[in-house]
Amino acid sequence: MQLLKQDYGTAILIKVEEPRIDAAVAIQFKEGIRELAEDGPSRVVLEMSSVNFLDSSGLGAVVAAMKQLGADRTLELAGLTPMVEKVFRLTRMDTVYTIHENEGAALDGLVHAS
Numbered sequence: 001m002q003l004l005k006q007d008y009g010t011a012i013l014i015k016v017e018e019p020r021i022d023a024a025v026a027i028q029f030k031e032g033i034r035e036l037a038e039d040g041p042s043r044v045v046l047e048m049s050s051v052n053f054l055d056s057s058g059l060g061a062v063v064a065a066m067k068q069l070g071a072d073r074t075l076e077l078a079g080l081t082p083m084v085e086k087v088f089r090l091t092r093m094d095t096v097y098t099i100h101e102n103e104g105a106a107l108d109g110l111v112h113a114s
Contacts, residue, residue: 002016052081
């Protein structure tokens with residue numbers, strides 16, 4: 001599971017560099033997000049423009065990642081492809097997450113931390 005982290009001080013961006021989040025990688029995904037977001041800022045943005053397929057296990061892993069963050073932190077989504085966006089819309093999870101059109105919209109005004 002290829003996940004890339006960028007720190008913006010008040011937020012972190014985690015890019016999913018995989019075409020699928022499904023049953024085969026759901027556990028790795030969840031653990032990877034936990035490791036990268038551990039003890040970080042209150043805002044975590046998951047950039048998913050490379051993900052073309054998300055099944056129920058993948059959706060469950062995204063929900064589990066949000067729950068791992070705790071009540072005082074948020075998981076936002078950015079760059080959803082049409083198929084992945086459809087999964088979030090059909091399951092009404094688009095009402096649970098803040099979904100940004102792309103990485104730039106999610107991080108507007110933030111400066112990359114050194």
